[in-house]
Amino acid sequence: MTASEAELIGGRSTTEHPVPAHIADYQVQRALGYGNSGRVYLARPPRRLGLAEEFVAVKLFNGPCADSAYERGVEELRAVSALDSPYLAKVYEAGLAGDSFFYAMHYVVLGSLSAPGRPLSQTEVLLAVSHAASAAHALHEAGIAHAAIKPSNVLIGARSAALSDLGLGRSLRPGLTMTGVATSGTVEYVDPSVLRGDSPSRSSEVWALGATLHRAVAGVGLYGELSDSEPLVAIRGVMSANPTLARNLPQDITAIVQACLDSPDRRIPTAGELALRITDLAQVREGIVSGG
Amino acid sequence: MSRAGGEGTAPGSRPRVAATTVPAFDQMTVTVRPGSDVVARMPGVLLVARSADTHEGDRSLRAVLNLLEASREGGIRAPGYRLSRALRRLIEDGAAPSDLALVAATDDGLTVVLAGAGALAVSERGWRLTCESAMVLVREVDWPPAPLLLNLGQPGCEIGEGMPDSRLARSFDLRAGVVPGSGAILASPPPPHITTPTGTVALDSDRLPAPSRDGGSLSASPFPPRRFDRIHGIGPTGRRRPALPRGVAGLESAEAVSRARVRGYRCRDGHLNDPRTLFCAICGIRMAESTGVFVEGPRPPLGLLVFDNGASFSLDENYLLGREPDVDERVRAGQLRPLVLFDTSGVISRRHAEIRLEDWDVLLVDCGSANGTLVAEREATVWSALVPGQPIRMLPSMQVRIGERSFVFESLHGAP
DSSP: OOHHHHBTTTOOOOTTSOOOSEETTEEEEEEEEEOSSEEEEEEEOOGGGOOSOSOEEEEEESSOOOHHHHHHHHHHHHHHHTTOOTTBOOEEEEEEETTEEEEEEEOOTTEETTEESSOOOHHHHHHHHHHHHHHHHHHHHTTOOOOOOOGGGEEEOSSSEEEOOOOTHHHHSTTEEEOSOSSTTTGGGSOHHHHTTOOOOHHHHHHHHHHHHHHHHHSSOBTBSOOSSOHHHHHHHHHHSOOOOOTTSOHHHHHHHHHHHSOTTTSOOOHHHHHHHHHHHHHHHHTSSSOO | OOOTTOTTOOGGGSOOGGGGHHHHHTTSEEEEEEEEEEEEEETTEEEEEOOOSSHHHHHHHHHHHHHHHHHHHTTOSOOHHHHHHHHHHHHHTTOSOSSEEEEEEOSSSEEEEEETTOEEEEGGGTEEEEOTTSSEEEEEEOOOSSOEEEESSOTTOOSSTTOSOHHHHTTOOOOSEEEEEEEEEEEOOTTTEEEETTEEEEOOGGGSOOOOSSSSSSOOSSSOOSEEEEOTTOOOSSOOOOOOOSTTOOTTHHHHHHSOEEEEEEOTTOOEEOTTOSBOTTTOOBGGGSOOOEEEEEOOOOEEEEETTSOEEEOSSOEEEESOGGGSHHHHTTSSEEEEOOOSSSOOOSSOEEEEEETTEEEEEEOSOSSOOEEEOTTOOOOEEOOTTOOEEOOTTOEEEETTEEEEEEESSSOO
């Protein structure tokens, strides 16, 4: 397993967990990643799906899932799928394996923004975050919040990036403010207002996109490195400190991240506008638009 | 979620048992369980169907047997797909027996058709497939590694049960034909080997998934999921939702309207606060700079429950914590939000503890759980058990332990 795969959903080693031979009638090949809300496996899809692809990524959520929660999850995934955005990871099927919710999605070989399969140029990073922002905007226009935007959920495709792993936590478990482990893997991308109990909004998602851009370009988080082993310490760290931008962040990117973290009334108002600003910046850098 | 025999299993090296099942199906033994319904075996197919003593029932049974007969005459060795399509049409037209179960060989596995009370079980593995509320269930499955039972919904029946004598039973084998019976067992002939083109592959149980011991929360079987729904290309059934509003108004902003109302002071920026606090819980500014007017408004979230594994829950509603909080009527009625705690110790009760928000206070009550709820004040290491049914007020940073799980109350309001 490569590091990029390990981080597909949150970046903890999978070695401590046995890998099942099957999830329902999916033939599991190996684990791709492990997070708190669930695990992701590389699997061969069953023939009944009629897929041309040899492999899919199967996300299996921890713990039992009631039928009513399952139905909410399916509805949510279908609502996302109906948007048909090129920047949203394609989900083929959802189901209950035993009592556990799972879904099968398109498998991307090149890894995620948190650990890409090959080094990415700054322009490529900018475009990936811009695609993720476009995807988030499409969700928002349809009345859906992603609620789990972070680098490991921005998958790097051959031509474009795709936002994956819609934060189903809230559909499956109402009241949940954060689905993942409260470590650097998750908590640094959560708008503090959401930790205080606000529900995810356009504004909180712009915040998460800004934090994602910061981490991907600067290589460090907005709160430095948070405790991996003590969730409570990480949450307290985030709630008591102000985010600090890394000094090595280029000035033009700093301006954009700043505008994502600003107080809500001054923050970039929509993910769509953020996508445009990032694309413009990438184009200026590549000299595609002269003079600007 | 742990599963015996999972580690070290290399799915890629698993013998391709499935690919060998076309010749194997007809080499399997079929043992018929006594009864008054109908069991039929033809090349590549095994059927159990309800026999009804009516003209209608007789005709529908005849229709299904005709399908099997036609496929036999056609000399098809793997009639699975063809049969399941034809049978499904028959069932949907109401022209098939009310209850039936069929397995038939496909090119690389089995197809299963179940209607009414028809059921398929692999008792040795704890697998069971029924069509539940659906009219008909058609599934493609891998070849099962253990004897497979078809019957018409007698749950819990063991494979050997009801057989005259287990030693004798092993020599029974219906090769082809239609006989009375209540069920049928398809099993590999002893010794349990399946002949493959390259030799003999033992059905090595070490290489095959074992049943999960925790009641099947992680299905280790190659069977299709209990429920599954296609996502891509299927729109949502609900009404199109309005776009998210601009700014900080979020998904559940409508919920805030229905939130309980409390009285308190607003800070300079308008956040409603517990009158007992000195600093605004949201922006941290001193409440001395507040407007000083006692007002009523929707209650803001009172804090977070931060679990040992990092999951955190907002205290904006009352919660019922437990292994299966959904069994509670108040949860079903939407008055309490369920918070499922899963652990492997088995000491968490279905309804274990309740968290109640009263004005600005967070109360914790043990619901008479079997093993109790333990609390400890911040940083303290002395745990005390709650008296069932007696609420306590949670203090900031209070630790709570339920079975193997623990969480901390992170207050936003109240004393720092």
